[in-house]
Amino acid sequence: MLLGTAFVAALGGLNQTTYGAANFVERYLSAIADDDLATAITTPGVALDDDELTAMGVPTDISTAMLRSDVIDAGPEDVRIVDDVKHEDGTHTVTASYRLDTAILQTSFEIRAIDPLYGLLNRWEFIESPLAVVDVTAAHNPLFTVGDLTLDTRATKSGDELAAFTQTAPYLAIAPAAYEFGFSDTLVAAVPVPLATEPGVRAAVTVDAQPTADFVKRVQTQVDSYLDGCAAQTVLQPSGCPFGIEIDDRVLGDPVWSIVTYPPVTLTAGETAFEMPATDGMAHISVEVQSLFDGDKSQLEEDRPFRLALSATIRPDGSIAIQLQQTS
Missing domain, CATH: 2.60.40 (Immunoglobulin-like)
Incomplete structure (x- = not known):
């Protein structure tokens, strides 16, 4: 008789402490603090089924990739159960206080009993999943x-x-x-x-x-290469280029272009790409000309200002695609 009474008393003590509602919440919070997410997400009532996900307004194939260890920066520390209220229907409201990073927070969890372990020891589940x-x-x-x-x-x-x-x-x-x-x-x-x-x-x-400095540098290299290609064209109006010149006199020999100032690339995020606003540059032409009026020959040396804008995106293979926009 005494042995049976002692067993019942011990069982009651376990159900109030180790297997109690408050300890259930504390174990869940401790699992997060230990970065033991495998234990945390298998705690009864944590997992969400398709109906619950739909009710939350999220797709049923929502990613669970973050539900793993080495993802959280910090878990709840200094956990303390400040209240455990048992309701008439047997459910409990367990309120825990804890420190999360530098903030002191308090959360109430609604839990209910499920089938006991071995028919004797209390088991619990969250009524509403604590997942965010x-x-x-x-x-x-x-x-x-x-x-x-x-x-x-x-x-x-x-x-x-x-x-x-x-x-x-x-x-x-x-x-x-x-x-x-x-x-x-x-x-x-x-x-x-x-x-x-x-x-x-x-x-x-x-x-x-x-964009990083390296991104800007790579775009600058492409811009400079494009302009060098323009300067290599021995014509007055280089094809597909932002600069050129019209000369009324007769042109003697091939025009020689050079780039005096390359437009410095700056990039900011736009609606569909990283964008460089219209930016000033300077080209120079050197060419021998002959006056149609009196036949005099002279060497034309002239700087030709231009403006260049662009958009840049990163291709799937990691290379950079730029779209040049010539502006007046």
Whole structure:
């Protein structure tokens, strides 16, 4: 009799502590803090089915790529259960306080009992999944990084969507957690953007990729090469070029062009590409001419100003495509 009473008392103690509602929430938060996302996402009530995803207004094939270790920047620390309210229907509202990065936060979780373990020990699940949805806008470059992961916002897209200069895609993310989004490679870089996810809340972040100095240098090289090709044409009006000259006198010999000043390339993001505004340059022509009036011969030396604008995009193979625009 005493043994049975002791067993029941011990079982009751376990169900109030180790297998209690408050401990269920604490274990979930601790798993995130330990970057043990495999445990966190398999906690009962965390996973979302197709009906729940549809009700949230997100596609059923939403990316789960962020639900892995080495992605979060920080998890909840100094976790403390500040309240555990049991309701008449047996559900619990468990409120936890924790530190996320430098912020002190408090979240209430609604949980309910499910079939007990071995028919004896309490088991619980979240009534509403604590997962967050993060809408990532990758501006001017489809790739972004979060933690040690590099993702492509075009992964589930097709057709014309693939060509968009700015892409947006939703991702499931563990919450609460702190993330850092960014991107950096040879051609574009984005300033890192921090984001803290809240359980069950949809958030948005923009990774704003801008051209690097190397990108600008490569475009400058292409512009200079194009203008050198124009200068190599021994005609008064080089074909497809932003400069030329009309001469009323007779031209003796081949005109010789040179570039005095190459337009310095500057790039900013436009609607569909990185753009350089109309920028001044200077060409020079040297050619011998003969006056139609009196037959005098002279050497014409003249600077010819011009303006050049362009747009630049990055091809899938990483090369740069530029579209030149001559302006008056």
